[in-house]
Amino acid sequence: MSAHLAAYATSTGEAVQFWVLGTVAVIGALCTILMRRAVHSALCLAGTMIILAVFYLANGAYFLGVVQIVVYTGAIMMLFLFVVMLVGVTAADSLKETIKGQRWWAVACGLGFGILLSAGIGNASLTEFAGLGAANGARGGNVEGLAALIFTKYVFAFEITGALLITASVGAMVLTHRERTERARTQRELAEQRVREGKHVPPLPAPGVYARHNAVDVPGLLPDGTPAELTVMGTLRKRGQIRDVSAEAMADLKALEQRSEERLGRDRDARDQDAFGRDRDEEEANR
Amino acid sequence: MNPVNYLYLSALLFTIGAAGVLIRRNAIVVFMCVELMLNACNLAFVTFSRMHGNLDGQIVAFFTMVVAAAEVVVGLAIIVSVFRARHSASVDDASLMKL
Numbered sequence: 001m002s003a004h005l006a007a008y009a010t011s012t013g014e015a016v017q018f019w020v021l022g023t024v025a026v027i028g029a030l031c032t033i034l035m036r037r038a039v040h041s042a043l044c045l046a047g048t049m050i051i052l053a054v055f056y057l058a059n060g061a062y063f064l065g066v067v068q069i070v071v072y073t074g075a076i077m078m079l080f081l082f083v084v085m086l087v088g089v090t091a092a093d094s095l096k097e098t099i100k101g102q103r104w105w106a107v108a109c110g111l112g113f114g115i116l117l118s119a120g121i122g123n124a125s126l127t128e129f130a131g132l133g134a135a136n137g138a139r140g141g142n143v144e145g146l147a148a149l150i151f152t153k154y155v156f157a158f159e160i161t162g163a164l165l166i167t168a169s170v171g172a173m174v175l176t177h178r179e180r181t182e183r184a185r186t187q188r189e190l191a192e193q194r195v196r197e198g199k200h201v202p203p204l205p206a207p208g209v210y211a212r213h214n215a216v217d218v219p220g221l222l223p224d225g226t227p228a229e230l231t232v233m234g235t236l237r238k239r240g241q242i243r244d245v246s247a248e249a250m251a252d253l254k255a256l257e258q259r260s261e262e263r264l265g266r267d268r269d270a271r272d273q274d275a276f277g278r279d280r281d282e283e284e285a286n287r
Numbered sequence: 288m289n290p291v292n293y294l295y296l297s298a299l300l301f302t303i304g305a306a307g308v309l310i311r312r313n314a315i316v317v318f319m320c321v322e323l324m325l326n327a328c329n330l331a332f333v334t335f336s337r338m339h340g341n342l343d344g345q346i347v348a349f350f351t352m353v354v355a356a357a358e359v360v361v362g363l364a365i366i367v368s369v370f371r372a373r374h375s376a377s378v379d380d381a382s383l384m385k386l
Binding site: 018026038041059068072087098102106109111128131157168176 | 288289290291292293294295296298299300301302303304305306307309310311312313315316318319320322323326329330333334336337338339340341342343345346348349350352353354355356357358359360361363364365366367368370371376379
C-alpha cells in the first residue's frame with residue numbers, strides 16, 4: 001500500500017474501506033451532535049476518531065494513525081468522559097430554544113458552509129497525487145522521516161510546543177485546584193449548628209423501603225399518600241432519580257376500596273348470588 | 288476512487304462539527320464538536336501531505352494534535368470550574384462573566 005500510492009486512483013480495497021468507514025464516520029459525527037446525553041456524544045465521537053485513525057494509516061501517515069488512537073481516543077476522549085462523570089452523567093440537554101429559530105439558522109449556515117467548502121475543493125485542480133511512497137522511503141520509514149523534519153526544520157516550533165504543554169498543564173491545575181480557606185467543621189459543631197438553627201434537629205426519616213427491591217430511591221409516603229421528598233438522599237433527589245411508587249400505591253388502594261364497596265353493596269343491590277360470584281371470578285382472573 | 292474524496296469527507300466532518308457548535312448548548316458537547324473540527328482539519332492535512340508527496344502536512348497535523356491536547360486540558364478545566372460555580376454546564380447560563 002505504501003510502496004506506490006497511485007497517482008490518480010486508489011486501489012479497490014482502499015475505495016471500499018473509504019466508502020464503508022466514511023459512512024460510519026459521518027454517522028458517528030451526526031450522532032455526536034444529535035444525541036441528547038453527553039456520554040453518548042462522547043462515545044460516538046470516539047468511534048469517529050478511531051475511523052479517522054484508520055484513514056491516516058490508509059493515507060500513509062503511520063505515525064499519526066497510531067498517535068491518533070493513543071492520544072485522541074485514549075487520552076482526550078477519556079478525559080472528556082471523566083469530566084462528563086464529574087459534571088453529571090444523567091443531566092440531559094434541555095431542548096428549549098433560547099433564541100428563536102436558532103437551530104434552523106444554524107443548520108442553514110452549516111449547509112451553506114458545507115456547499116462552499118465542497119465547491120472550493122471541486123474547483124481546485126487536485127487530480128495529481130504524488131503519493132507518499134518516496135517521502136516515506138527516503139529515510140527508511142514514516143517515523144524516521146517525521147523525526148528528521150521535526151528535529152531540523154521544525155525544531156523551534158517543537159520546542160514552543162513543549163512550553164505550551166507545560167503552560168496548559170499548570171493552567172489546568174490552577175483552574176481546578178480549590179484552596180480550603182476554612183477549617184472543616186467537626187461533628188459536634190455541626191450538631192450544635194443544627195440545634196441553633198432549629199430547622200431539622202433529629203436525623204432524617206428513612207426511605208420507604210418496599211419488598212419489591214432494595215429501594216433507597218423510593219420515598220416514604222406521608223399519611224395522605226403523597227411522597228415525602230425528605231426521605232430520599234440528596235444526591236438522588238438532585239439527579240431526579242426518585243422512583244415514585246405513590247401513584248401505584250394509590251391505585252392499589254382505590255382498587256381495594258372499590259372491591260370492598262362492591263362486596264358490601266351485595267346487600268344493597270338486589271343482585272343474585274351466582275352473578276356476583278361470576279364477577280368475583282372475573283376479578284380474580286384480571287388480577 | 289480519487290483520493291480527493293478524503294478532502295470531501297474532511298469538509299463534511301468539519302461542517303457537521305461547526306453546526307454542532309452552533310446548535311448544542313451543553314459546553315462539553317460544544318467542546319467535542321470543536322474536537323471534531325480539529326480532526327477533520329487533520330484529515331485534510333494528511334491528505335494534502337499525500338497529494339504533494341512530502342511529510343510537511345503530517346508535521347502540521349502532529350502540531351495540531353499537540354495544541355488540541357493542550358486546549359482540551361485547559362477547556363475542560365474551565366468547564367469544571369464553571370460547573371462548580373453555577374452547577375450547570377450550559378453555555379446559556381454562563382452569559383455573564385461574574386456570578
